[in-house]
Amino acid sequence: MANDRPPIVGTVGRNSGQIRMKVCVNTQQITIQPQVEVTTLPTTTCADYAYLFRNIKF
Numbered sequence: 001m002a003n004d005r006p007p008i009v010g011t012v013g014r015n016s017g018q019i020r021m022k023v024c025v026n027t028q029q030i031t032i033q034p035q036v037e038v039t040t041l042p043t044t045t046c047a048d049y050a051y052l053f054r055n056i057k058f
Helices: 029-039
Strands: 008-012 019-023
Touching (some): 008 029
Antiparallel strands (some): 008 019
């Protein structure tokens, strides 16, 4: 890691309450997209409109 505070991608199930977190090398789309695809359904909507998520495909 580049520093002592590596990025963590987290997914929270609204109905299940399950939390899934993964330490990532960086927050580029090519890095986090696979985690999004594994942990979300195709019908998922994103409630966080941060710049980071603008190109993420659910």
